[in-house]
Amino acid sequence: MNSRLVVTFTTLIVFLVAALAVPLGLAYASHRTNRLLLDRRADATRFAELADHAAREGDRSGLLAEITRYADLYGAAVRVRDRDGSLLLTAGRFEADDRDALRLALSGRTTEDLPTISPFGPATVLLAEPAGRDAQLSGVVLLQAPADRARVDVTLVWAALALGALVTLAYAVLVARRLARWILRPVTELDRTTQAIAQGRMDARAHPGVGPSELRRLEVRFNAMADAVAGAMERQRAFVADASHELRTPLTVLGLRMENLEPHLRVEGTAEYEEAMAELDRLALLVEDLLALARVEAGAGVEGKEIELGPRLAAWREVYGAKRVRLVTDISEMSVVPEVAARIADIALDNAQKFVPPGGTVTVTLADRLLRVADDGPGLGEEERAEALGRFWRSGAHANVPGSGLGLAIAAELARSCGATLRLLPAEPHGLVVELRLPQP
Structure with missing residues (x-):
């Protein structure tokens, strides 16, 4: 019963902690992903403006220097394509499949969301940004940025949440054990008392004082019941002992008087006389055994020597x-x-x-x-x-x-x-x- 209560309380705490920690962890991962998206989209937007300016001026040397310096500084990769999708410039090691992002940017739309960052991935994110103004699309900028820093931040937050959950769970288990012991303290006391009574210690009683009020009242009523049962048994044993003891003297006197009658018996009454004496002996034996049983039940004569x-x-x-x-x-x-x-x-x-x-x-x-x-x-x-x-x-x-x-x-x-x-x-x-x-x- 104690284990079941602890398991029940602990399970409830686990669900409660999970209901708080999991949404918090997911919310932070989504927040960190959106922050990464905003930071990198600002860079992609700047490169798109430079690419559009380079297309109008016909000089892409400045754009190449910018994306090369950016790729070296942040460990990212940048591709610039024209309006037909042909590769114009590239910097860094580009590993992602950019076909979907390219179609998105060529349609004039920018990357609106990224896969949620977690400790398990992704390692990089890909953003697409169209270059040009309004309907005059001059090209596309594709930016593949590493997500290592964001993954570290999410990992640290998730680890802190997990540690907090474990500490909370440990305290919850400790509190659950103490609460279960407090609730079951009267039950344990009643179990100890009933075991003692079953072993013959009729004076054993529960000691109310700790636990829910309903169970404390149960202990009080159990003690009252045990007192009533013990009193009834004691009265029964006393009656058997007293009756057996009081019967010994009349039986002894009756036996002596019957023995005194033996010389006055007729021959035809001898058999009946012997049967009566045998029944008297049997009755005397029964009284002796009843008295012995009453003494044993009362605990007399059972010393441990x-x-x-x-x-x-x-x-x-x-x-x-x-x-x-x-x-x-x-x-x-x-x-x-x-x-x-x-x-x-x-x-x-x-x-x-x-x-x-x-x-x-x-x-x-x-x-x-x-x-x-x-x-x-x-x-x-x-x-x-x-x-x-x-x-x-x-x-x-x-x-x-x-x-x-x-x-x-x-x-x-x-x-x-x-x-x-x-x-x-x-x-x-x-x-x-x-x-x-x-x-x-």
Whole structure:
């Protein structure tokens, strides 16, 4: 956008400068051409008078001396022809084709205009002047004059105009850049703020102060909107956290009371009692996961400290051994990762031990800030992988597996909180890969 504004402003200035400089340059070239015409036509007129006098007197020696001296002094060429077009006298090196000029002069007319002088030509100009009075034409004078001095004058003026245009254009570009930055300053500020909010910094706000008044008002309204959205999200997180926290105590008391009822159950009620306890455990797990998600979204417990990954993974070996699932770790003994990455690895390993059948393998690797937890379980389809990071999502094939459906959602929030990228990929020939790309330190 900034470049487009600069280009637009600069283009307008270019057209404006061209609209001023080009007519000025052409006007001066025309003026200099007319001045050259007047100067040289005066000389041609004087030679025509001398030629007419020489024709009447029959002595052309004086005329020859005049045109020779003139040709030597100005580097010009002069031809004198009679009324039949025959050459009488010549001085200097005459190079131009004089047929058209000769016909013009023999018809009794003088040269009224010349080709416009420019830095690129012409090198010489040709003027024709009839000799004689009224209808008594005694001859013709043809004057070929150099246009070097006029070309130099036009070149200097055009160069000055071009230099002025370039300086004007340079200042115009500078002003256009400053003007574009001033106009887009609120837009840039809004872009920076929205990027910060998208990265999880809900307290980021635009700083109005520079730019058009309409865009400054937009910044103020954007800040008001961001405050309203942040407040709503904070109230939502607070409600989830409070509700989860307040539900823990009643659930704990309910569980204890149900356990106290177990000795008083009849045999036929045992199955219903176990199902009720299982649902109570599931509800307690859901409350714990909701509370954990609320804490992560609020930024609690996501400090940037780093821990060793090896001892964290070693704690899972006993769990995997009980499930008869092999856990393979390919990491350095001194591997250190952010605590958030270790928590994501815990979530991935917890999910894997639920779905990988006995005899399966789960592999954990860490290389170049890329943490991968791959299993050879049933895996997920493409559409399922796209939805698995959402809240409360559970695959239809895994409806009977214990869980709240919040594990991967918590992992996604943890990854976002530290600027990492979390992806779910298919494993070959089957299974699921949880890939976490950590940001560079």
